[in-house]
Amino acid sequence: MRHRVYGKHLGRNKDARRNLFKGLVYSLVTSGTIQTSETKAKAIKGLVDKIINLAKEKNIHGLQSYISDKSLQERLINEILPKLGTRTSGYTSMVKVGTRLGDQTRVIKMSIIGAEELKPIKKEVPKTEKAAEPKEVKEVKKTPVKRKTVKK
Numbered sequence: 001m002r003h004r005v006y007g008k009h010l011g012r013n014k015d016a017r018r019n020l021f022k023g024l025v026y027s028l029v030t031s032g033t034i035q036t037s038e039t040k041a042k043a044i045k046g047l048v049d050k051i052i053n054l055a056k057e058k059n060i061h062g063l064q065s066y067i068s069d070k071s072l073q074e075r076l077i078n079e080i081l082p083k084l085g086t087r088t089s090g091y092t093s094m095v096k097v098g099t100r101l102g103d104q105t106r107v108i109k110m111s112i113i114g115a116e117e118l119k120p121i122k123k124e125v126p127k128t129e130k131a132a133e134p135k136e137v138k139e140v141k142k143t144p145v146k147r148k149t150v151k152k
Contacts, residue, residue, distance in 0.1 A: 008043045021047055022066065028092075029072050029080070031120040033111035041094055041108045048112070052091045055081055075121065083114030 010017060024044050027034045047066070054062040055076050067073055084091055090113075097107045 008039055010039065010043065025051060025066060026069070026072070028110065028112060029067065029076055032115040032118040033109060035097060035107055035109050037100075038096075038106040038108050041110045045092055045094075045110075048092050049089050052076070052081070052084070052112075053089075071121070079118060080112060080115050084112075085114075087113070 010020070012020065020040070021044050024034065024036060024040060025048060028044075028048065051063065051066050054066075055073075058077075060073070063073055063076075067076065093111055093113055095109045095111075097109050099105060100107050
């Protein structure tokens, strides 16, 4: 019986589920679209609406609990919110892509409405001053192996 059980547990405990949802939301805001299973997409749909409403209200403290990266917060407020217009909910669209070959799970392409044209953010990896040079490999002479024959 599922009396008074809220939401999908997805085979995870509370902390793992929270981190999964944060990762999915982070990917969605970063790239504009993600491909994930149907149950995961349905599980984060309400969370994405809640986060976008927090951004509309300029509630930075509430937004920080879901998106800790400042550049993503600015992107959400400056680039994504103007494209949503006067919508009050339903900020995401879900399109069924097909089934995954490994386990036959339905895969859905989830995207923020109006954010399909956004370029994905690529994180810059800091470069070191000196790149590690490959070490020279010494050649090893191969000696033939002598095998003994066993008489039966």
